[in-house]
Amino acid sequence: MEDEEFVAVRKVSKMYSNSKLPAVDNIDLSIRQGSFFGLLGPNGAGKTTLLSMICGLLAPTSGSISIGPDSAKNRQSQDNSLLGLIPQELALYPTLTAGENLAFFGAMQGLSGVPLKNRIKTCLEITKLVARVNDKVENFSGGLKRRLNLAIGLLHEPKLLVLDEPTVGIDPQSRNFIFDSLRQLNNEGMTLIYTTHYMEEAEQLCDDIAIIDSGKIIARGTLDELLHDNQCQSILFRTKNPLPSTLIEKISALPFVEKITSANNKTEILIGNNTPDNNFLADILDSIRNAGLDITSLTMGATNLEQLFLQLTGTQLRD
Amino acid sequence: MFNMLKAAVIKETRIIFRDIEALAILFVLPAAFVLIMSLALQDAFREQAGIKFSMLIVNKDKGEVGKSLVDAFVESHYFDVIIPESLPDPETIDRETNEGKYQFALVIPEKATSHAVENSKYLLTGLKKYKKDAVEIKLYVDPAIRGDHRSVVLATLNRSIKEIENTIIVEAIGRRSGSKSKKDDKPTLFSEVKDPFENRISDKPSPTSVQQNAPGWGLLAMFFLVIPLAGTLVRERSEGNLLRLQTMAAPISILLAGKIVPYFVVNQIQIGLILLEGVYLLPLLGGEKLEMGPHPEAIIPLSFAISFAAIGYGLMVAAFCRTAEQATSFGATSILILGALGGIMVPKIVMPPLMQEITVFSPMSWGLDGFLAIFVRGADISGILLEVGVMLAFGFICLTIGIIRFNYKLTHA
Ligand SMILES: Nc1ncnc2c1ncn2[C@@H]1O[C@H](COP(=O)(O)OP(=O)(O)OP(=O)(O)O)[C@@H](O)[C@H]1O
Ligand SMILES: [Mg+2]
Numbered sequence: 001m002e003d004e005e006f007v008a009v010r011k012v013s014k015m016y017s018n019s020k021l022p023a024v025d026n027i028d029l030s031i032r033q034g035s036f037f038g039l040l041g042p043n044g045a046g047k048t049t050l051l052s053m054i055c056g057l058l059a060p061t062s063g064s065i066s067i068g069p070d071s072a073k074n075r076q077s078q079d080n081s082l083l084g085l086i087p088q089e090l091a092l093y094p095t096l097t098a099g100e101n102l103a104f105f106g107a108m109q110g111l112s113g114v115p116l117k118n119r120i121k122t123c124l125e126i127t128k129l130v131a132r133v134n135d136k137v138e139n140f141s142g143g144l145k146r147r148l149n150l151a152i153g154l155l156h157e158p159k160l161l162v163l164d165e166p167t168v169g170i171d172p173q174s175r176n177f178i179f180d181s182l183r184q185l186n187n188e189g190m191t192l193i194y195t196t197h198y199m200e201e202a203e204q205l206c207d208d209i210a211i212i213d214s215g216k217i218i219a220r221g222t223l224d225e226l227l228h229d230n231q232c233q234s235i236l237f238r239t240k241n242p243l244p245s246t247l248i249e250k251i252s253a254l255p256f257v258e259k260i261t262s263a264n265n266k267t268e269i270l271i272g273n274n275t276p277d278n279n280f281l282a283d284i285l286d287s288i289r290n291a292g293l294d295i296t297s298l299t300m301g302a303t304n305l306e307q308l309f310l311q312l313t314g315t316q317l318r319d
Numbered sequence: 320m321f322n323m324l325k326a327a328v329i330k331e332t333r334i335i336f337r338d339i340e341a342l343a344i345l346f347v348l349p350a351a352f353v354l355i356m357s358l359a360l361q362d363a364f365r366e367q368a369g370i371k372f373s374m375l376i377v378n379k380d381k382g383e384v385g386k387s388l389v390d391a392f393v394e395s396h397y398f399d400v401i402i403p404e405s406l407p408d409p410e411t412i413d414r415e416t417n418e419g420k421y422q423f424a425l426v427i428p429e430k431a432t433s434h435a436v437e438n439s440k441y442l443l444t445g446l447k448k449y450k451k452d453a454v455e456i457k458l459y460v461d462p463a464i465r466g467d468h469r470s471v472v473l474a475t476l477n478r479s480i481k482e483i484e485n486t487i488i489v490e491a492i493g494r495r496s497g498s499k500s501k502k503d504d505k506p507t508l509f510s511e512v513k514d515p516f517e518n519r520i521s522d523k524p525s526p527t528s529v530q531q532n533a534p535g536w537g538l539l540a541m542f543f544l545v546i547p548l549a550g551t552l553v554r555e556r557s558e559g560n561l562l563r564l565q566t567m568a569a570p571i572s573i574l575l576a577g578k579i580v581p582y583f584v585v586n587q588i589q590i591g592l593i594l595l596e597g598v599y600l601l602p603l604l605g606g607e608k609l610e611m612g613p614h615p616e617a618i619i620p621l622s623f624a625i626s627f628a629a630i631g632y633g634l635m636v637a638a639f640c641r642t643a644e645q646a647t648s649f650g651a652t653s654i655l656i657l658g659a660l661g662g663i664m665v666p667k668i669v670m671p672p673l674m675q676e677i678t679v680f681s682p683m684s685w686g687l688d689g690f691l692a693i694f695v696r697g698a699d700i701s702g703i704l705l706e707v708g709v710m711l712a713f714g715f716i717c718l719t720i721g722i723i724r725f726n727y728k729l730t731h732a
Contacts, residue, residue: 107326
């Protein structure tokens with residue numbers, strides 16, 4: 001059950017009529033039922049385009065997509081009741097209240113009467129909006145709007161929730177709150193597709209991650225797999241005083257150091273691939289201590305997705 | 320399906336009635352325009368339709384002369400004759416004409432008839448005992464009256480007096496020669512010269528100010544629904560609401576139908592309010608009452624057809640605009656142009672012939688023609704079928720183009 005394929009994307013490409021390069025380029029993707037799938041990529045990578053095709057909003061130029069247990073069927077001919085979309089834009093009516101927005105979208109999902117009332121109540125509870133139900137959306141903060149956006153997508157109890165950058169422009173509290181809600185939904189068995197260009201979001205949330213760039217999937221796996229496959233490690237530490245440039249030169253001369261960046265008392269050292277687990281940490285720490293510097297904090301381990309992305313594409317994820 | 324439609328209608332209705340700007344554009348602006356324009360252009364239209372003056376006639380005479388003069392002015396359609404209940408003194412009359420309470424006042428002195436008859440006898444017999452002074456009929460004139468209008472009135476007055484004089488003399492001669500002449504078998508020497516435009520009034524409607532302005536600005540107001548209609552729809556597309564709705568169970572046509580219903584109702588309220596304004600409010604403010612002709616029920620199919628045209632146009636504009644700002648500015652501009660072309664701001668009857676022909680390209684021109692036919696020509700439903708048909712066709716074409724374009728945009732994102 002857990003390993004059953006829920007979304008199947010087969011050799012899908014999408015060419016927009018007014019551009020030369022494909023926005024999605026021959027992507028093969030299989031998403032398991034019950035997984036929390038993260039689609040990670042920079043602006044313009046093709047995330048929204050791929051999601052739109054999965055949601056049946058856009059026809060692929062070539063290839064086929066199917067969702068649900070009946071994966072033989074073509075996406076276009078499947079009904080949408082399995083699926084809930086949380087669009088990248090805040091698809092809300094600002095002059096309506098939260099409750100009125102929910103009532104409208106719920107009705108458009110085919111709900112009515114008592115079942116609709118109950119679902120509205122439940123979704124308001126999930127997103128902790130009960131107290132704001134009668135407030136107009138135009139008076140909501142960014143975080144509240146995002147929460148309502150989420151609530152609307154949950155009204156018809158979809159099996160698959162598709163979220164396109166659902167945390168853009170909100171404060172950390174609201175973001176954490178949304179994360180908790182999503183984890184909860186995933187634990188209850190919902191399959192989630194989550195796109196973002198924030199590495200740490202994918203790191204925190206997703207058990208299955210694909211990195212997309214220029215319309216292609218360039219890496220795929222769990223966080224551990226991704227980091228392990230691309231064996232890449234780093235040391236990050238802070239010092240009381242800045243590192244003198246002589247020391248920086250000395251460290252970067254060490255054989256296993258691939259790259260060192262140091263600014264504002266914060267230093268990051270990238271360890272080269274296939275460096276045996278020898279004493280490289282001790283070597284580095286010794287040289288810092290010999291220079292008379294105090295280390296105030298230190299983290300060490302595999303690189304995060306941010307660095308992985310840099311390594312894979314040679315470009316920074318965020319501008 | 321019904322629940323979906325109901326929800327869509329409720330949602331759209333809420334959006335409209337919470338949009339203060341839209342409400343101002345849809346209701347307040349046109350109401351103000353109708354009021355201002357109807358009052359401001361009242362005199363201009365009166366002249367356009369033929370001059371009409373108010374005239375106070377103080378008839379102190381008990382005989383034929385007074386009666387004939389009063390009849391002459393009552394029968395003329397250039398005058399609204401006011402007969403006072405009690406006889407006002409000359410100072411009051413002088414003051415009131417000066418104030419413009421009425422434009423002319425005519426005072427027919429006591430015993431005008433008997434004096435005239437006596438004088439006619441003197442004329443025929445030369446007997447001094449019949450001699451009386453010439454009867455003096457006095458005319459008071461509002462100083463604001465244009466000179467040419469004054470001349471017209473004087474001419475009418477003097478002609479009537481001459482006629483009466485002739486009648487009296489002819490009768491005096493008849494009495495003297497003993498033959499009893501009856502009024503009816505008086506020989507006619509000249510036939511009356513007729514006003515060549517008198518018969519044309521029926522096919523060239525010359526409306527009053529409010530008959531032109533109320534439906535005119537009302538039409539413009541109805542078409543102004545393009546602004547909120549296209550605005551919301553474009554916003555729904557650019558802000559992702561449509562995308563989300565496309566993944567939902569309801570077909571997009573439900574969403575569109577949900578817009579048509581409330582806007583249709585808004586249109587009917589608009590035209591209803593404006594007609595009420597013309598009929599009841601305007602007279603209270605010193606304007607003319609809106610006369611709706613003998614078949615006001617014909618307004619219903621006409622305003623339905625106009626609403627259909629306006630909504631169709633709105634959906635078409637929405638389908639071709641990318642941003643809400645575009646929809647608003649293009650919508651407003653195009654409606655003002657269609658309005659100007661349709662004879663809303665400048666009535667068609669004062670346009671040169673070529674311009675009048677161009678007006679067929681504005682749906683508002685057809686709508687206005689429909690209203691004028693009902694109000695001025697007294698047309699019933701069968702008399703406005705052409706106008707209704709053209710509006711429906713216009714709406715249908717716009718709707719078709721709009722939906723095709725809209726679907727294309729949705730599938731070719
Ligand atoms: N409707 C469209 N017509 C033409 N090109 C488009 C259209 N939508 C997107 N593109 C192009 O396709 C590419 C992928 O866009 P897409 O919106 O899928 O990226 P994204 O990963 O969602 O980016 P973001 O993080 O900014 O949302 C981009 O180069 C974009 O310019
Ligand atoms: Mg996107």
